[in-house]
Amino acid sequence: MKNSLYFNIKVEEGIFDKIVAEQKSIGYYTLPEQDISYLLNYLEEFKSKNDYDAIKDIAIIGIGGSSLGPKAIFRALQGIRDFDKRLHLFESTDPASIRSTLNKLDIKNTHFFVISKSGTTIETISVYKYVISLLKTKDIPLDYRFTFVTDDGSKLEAHAKTFNSFVLHIPVNVGGRFSVLSAAGLAPLFLAGVDIQRLLDGALAIKQSFFEDGYIKETLLKKATYYAKNSMNYNINTLFAYSESLDSFTDWYVQLWGESLGKKQRHSSFNVGLTPVGLIGPKDQHSFLQLIVEGLRDKSVTVLKIENFDDKIKIPAITLKELEGLDLMNGIAFCDLINMQADSTIEALLDKKDIPIDTITLQHIDEENIGKLIYYYELLTSLVGQMMNVNTYDQPGVESGKKILEGKLLEERKNFPPKKGK
Amino acid sequence: MKNSLYFNIKVEEGIFDKIVAEQKSIGYYTLPEQDISYLLNYLEEFKSKNDYDAIKDIAIIGIGGSSLGPKAIFRALQGIRDFDKRLHLFESTDPASIRSTLNKLDIKNTHFFVISKSGTTIETISVYKYVISLLKTKDIPLDYRFTFVTDDGSKLEAHAKTFNSFVLHIPVNVGGRFSVLSAAGLAPLFLAGVDIQRLLDGALAIKQSFFEDGYIKETLLKKATYYAKNSMNYNINTLFAYSESLDSFTDWYVQLWGESLGKKQRHSSFNVGLTPVGLIGPKDQHSFLQLIVEGLRDKSVTVLKIENFDDKIKIPAITLKELEGLDLMNGIAFCDLINMQADSTIEALLDKKDIPIDTITLQHIDEENIGKLIYYYELLTSLVGQMMNVNTYDQPGVESGKKILEGKLLEERKNFPPKKGK
Structure with missing residues (x-):
């Protein structure tokens, strides 16, 4: 993994020590x-x-931090490898989505994960009840069908x-959005055939590089300082990934970044983010790029x-009649084209001089590199959170x-008392 | 469709007349x-x-304005109806994505759309060449297999x-991101079994309501005025849709809004957006909501x-052992739960007093309502563009x-001259 910054800033002093200190309490x-x-x-148990081989579908009932991580990793690896098992996500209360996910799996040969840090996530338990009830209706035994x-x-x-x-278990001091490398992410991925040790190895490589004066330390400190110091004018951070396989990774990044850094500052009521x-x-060159190039800075x-x-x-290398002018691309590998497109975007943005740009290059998509990328973003988030003086690890705003939803449910209960459960 | 604004502003004068005037040149x-x-x-031809019934797969080779619109509509309607045919999108140069899309379709029974306003979109023609070559390899006849x-x-x-x-044809004065209700969007949707007349009827209802002093006129004018006047402080607009079926609709909205409004102002070089x-x-309550509630305003x-x-x-209505406290949701329809969740989010945000909120309620997901929603957003975009004094319909920034990419391809050509095409 390489990370090149096209901007410069003096690193905020003392910030590295704060992260070293924070390590003791943050899991x-x-x-x-x-x-x-x-x-x-x-896995042995x-x-x-x-019958492990007979299980073709693995379904996660979970939302937010309990689904975004494993989904990001599995989706990325699917771009390079065929898996024997499929991974499905129940991450909504939308009835159409629940039904469409159910339609995709062979329920008799499905193993379900129910993932909830608190254990009482309303969406998760609601869908879990639906699945339990469906299995009972179909006389499918529940024995060892669930991992919690x-x-x-x-x-x-x-x-x-x-x-x-x-x-x-999810370790107590590991928050949902930082839990992908705990059992919450690793267990379903392991069952699906992912090499989880290499994921951890990748993460460890970045950790060591950061804490032991490696190549990533200075880069991460500079980038975090720049983002934190400029958070009022450059209040939007875009991650432009040139690979369709990383579309769920960007969703994971959005939760990590947004939920960690959108906070009231400590010792003040000032909203930052x-x-x-x-x-x-x-x-997205054909969608969002225009806004980056010509829009507000x-x-x-x-x-x-x-x-x-x-x-x-x-x-x-074929010439199409009347489209001879487009022979320019003939014989070029699509992977080279997509990287030329990425480079062209970088150059075009650098030409503007007033857009802060950096590039991350992964050698390859595989467990090790995805592990690196995950840990890189977690560290970056922690650093920016420290510099912005927020609690990176809570989410009081939700x-x-x-509470309002609970009130509505109680109201509904008063008007329509539930039938006795059995 | 209902639209309730929880903020107030005096509508900018003269803006309605500008839109009336603009109508003559914008298709x-x-x-x-x-x-x-x-x-x-x-369709008759x-x-x-x-053999129309034998065709099970419809594939669009297109990117940006040529794919986002039909994808948004088809995906929304799939939430309420089973279609005989499936819609696939080739909208990337990522080799893993091209291959995975090809794996999903039965190529012998696939009809391909090649959609490109200019006719020379590099991504689209590259993938088209790949498909042509694949069909030839497999000895599948090309006759009437493509709609351009x-x-x-x-x-x-x-x-x-x-x-x-x-x-x-796409009418000349209809830009890519505004083309979903032209042949570019309607033709593949029609072939897939969508009632395109009802889509247009829905759009027409909003058009008439706006131009003939109906209920949407004042609302749209107010909302556009608010967004334009506050574009420097509220520089981000979030569309929070409580339905998984609308996930591609939000992608369409992102292109429409970002590419139309991210511009240099007319008669100035000031970047706005x-x-x-x-x-x-x-x-996204479990991801982005924290940032809205507690982050920067x-x-x-x-x-x-x-x-x-x-x-x-x-x-x-089942009671789970040890989870009796969660019987609160028992017997509630998922569709009611999701709407209670939406209402709870609205109430929680309104409590903050300093977040500009409005709600759009569609009676139902169907062609007519999606048509309304599309035209509503197109009109809103045009209004904000006029007020922000930008050319809403071009995209010079991309x-x-x-040009840089063409240069790179030419360079590549010099080093590795292509084999003669045949």
């Missing part, structure tokens, strides 16, 4: 070094209770223990490139909506 | 009244040359006429709700990147 920092034997044991990933001691864990199922926008090239741009694509299919 | 305004007999003739939608007299049209194929962000509820929010969902599946 995600230690995830790269975790011993995955608990997951090896889990899983195989002793289920939740906080140690949550009500969901207590529930899980009332029947034969698997339970894994940086708005993340995920873009995919070359598609409120955006920084990170262009993310893949150096080596596995697939070398070429634009055929509580009021939850 | 999209007249699309709702178009006579669709040319498309009826097209299509059926005389192809392009400007009258383009080189692509000349090419189309060199073999048996269908050709339709409004940044669109598409969100989907309740998913730089965002307006439009919450889009569907009043009636077709699917009435309910949360089963030209420099294209």
